[in-house]
Amino acid sequence: GGDDGYRLWLKYEPVKDLSRKAHYLKYSSFISDAVHSEITGSAAKELQMALNGLVGKSVPVVAKVAGRRGGIVFSLGPDSTLMPLQQEGYQIREVSGNIVIRSATEGGILYGAFALLRHMQTGQSLSGVNVKSTPKVRYRMLNHWDNPDGTIERGYAGSSLWKWYELPERIDPRYEDYARANASLGINGTVLNNVNASARFMSREYIVKVAAIAAVMRRYGIRTYLSVYFAAPKTLGGLTTSDPLDPKVRAWWSEKVAEIYREIPDFGGFLVKANSEGEPGPQDYGRTHADGANMLAEAFKPYDGIVIWRAFVYKADPNADRFKAAYEEFVPLDGKFDPRVIVQVKNGPIDFQPREPFSPLFGNMPGTPLGMEFQITQEYLGFAAHAVYEAPIFKECLDADTYVKGQGSTVAKVIDGSLHGYTRTLMAGVANTGSDRNWTGHPLAQANWYAFGRLSWDHQLTSEQIANEWIQLTLTRQPKPGAHIQALMLRSREIYVDYNTPLGLSRPWMGVHFAPEPWQSRGARPDWTATYYHRADSAGLGFDRTANGSGALAQYRPQVQQQWNDPENTALPYLLWFHHVGWDKKLGTGRTLWDELCHRLYTGADSVVWMQQQWDLARTGLDNRIYADVAGRLKVQRREAIWWRDAWVLYLQTFSKQPVPKGLEPPR
């Protein structure tokens, strides 16, 4: 039968190379799990299932090694001198004819088992194997924007995986497969519900449902978290206020958290969107984000849970620069948060645009652990129709230099705690999963879930490495087809940017956040207008954020300002983020702004044809169903890329009053 994508990167297909298969069989006589815990049990079960697929053998699980050779051995060596991160690390070594997976924790053994399987699925030798790895970030989690009615905000792969109606009685087998996929990447937390949270999740009825999912996650070392509605004490608890300094409100949250821990002893904590896009929060009572977060943190004191407070805030002020808002509200609160709080910051200052400069908050809150929020779901990246490999987006931000402690103060070092000594470190990704059989709608979007997970474990992996690994595990191990797919993936983001938002252009968001209507105002808020984000006028295009404009650049260190202060020296991908540039201004490429824009929009749209060619060249290495699925989506992408190109050109022409340059075909 064809491949429907359900098994993701955990396919465990028979090893074709016979000598390789014989080699793996040498280590497939037994699996020794002397630990015999829930989590190591999951590891043993996974290895059994995988070896059955890879080498066609049912491998017994035994307790003790007892002098046996030729098996896989779990070795748990608790070590209280290790830091929490090192505890989760693992080592895989060949020791006297056995493959030993060693870790200080059960979770580490599970990660080691998955790493061993990755090693085998990519055809590597086990003789003398010595692989060691430790995560760089402590909380590695997915954020689901899933609603209780089964819809997913910004979800493009069907409806929610969580079947609230059937819970807690029926446990969908898919919960376990979800947990396996995440654990295989080292993800150890999941926030089940939307940050635009329903108070319902704090009800007894839902806590019991959540507990049933948490029980599945626990077996894979994943802790369950919930997003909370800040006004729940009022709307659910019947109090007259949700003021975080009110003793009754504080007592309500403490009791609520206690109730949750009675059902879910390893509950992870709360994620909070407050005073953001109309959500309630402490500011409704004249209090600060810190007051709100600290109240919740206090409720977690008796437990090992955390509060993740989002920094995604901006006011409905058409004269303000939204770019500056999070910094303005949060930097003054640095040092005021309870140690149980992590402030979660989106990678860019606005909102998951195809390319943004890094958020100026990174590095500017040395006294507060800052977590990263990436968006895996393709809200602004063509939903499930466009192929956009996101690892380069994540890496671009992680590798950016904040200069807060001199050269080399990368965002990654802020996030992994090494720059400011944070021990509670976090990387979160807004999930792209849903009820579609293949989990992510677009088959290539599986790679984005994969890349996020791998980077949350080790942000030093490269986009190339991750793509290569994912292709081998998921699509094909044939080198030539693999190389074409990798080329397609690695260029896909730049191609998208070219036809969608070239040169640092921003666009107004419409209701669905993906429709080329750059002229349209939503009308709901005074800042959600036609030209607010891109500032097109008869003179030119782009948002002046220098001292002559909004002054947002001043939120960065001088070395960063230097990169972006002068329109003559600003790298073209960031140009219109920081400058209002005249239509006839000559750029470094020798073209005027107008010509360069047209050029990129056209080349971008045409490059989708190149992507189609790469995919066709890979066909011989691909399963027919996957081939056809992606080929169809690439056709949609081609059509929509032209649509974007033409919409931008026609719209911006109303300001520039210039024709499409010669050599580029006129828009139809």
Ligand code: GCW
């Ligand atoms: O830009 C917005 C998204 C919203 C999302 C919000 C956020 C969950 O369009 O759908 O709400 O970001 O991150 O809070």
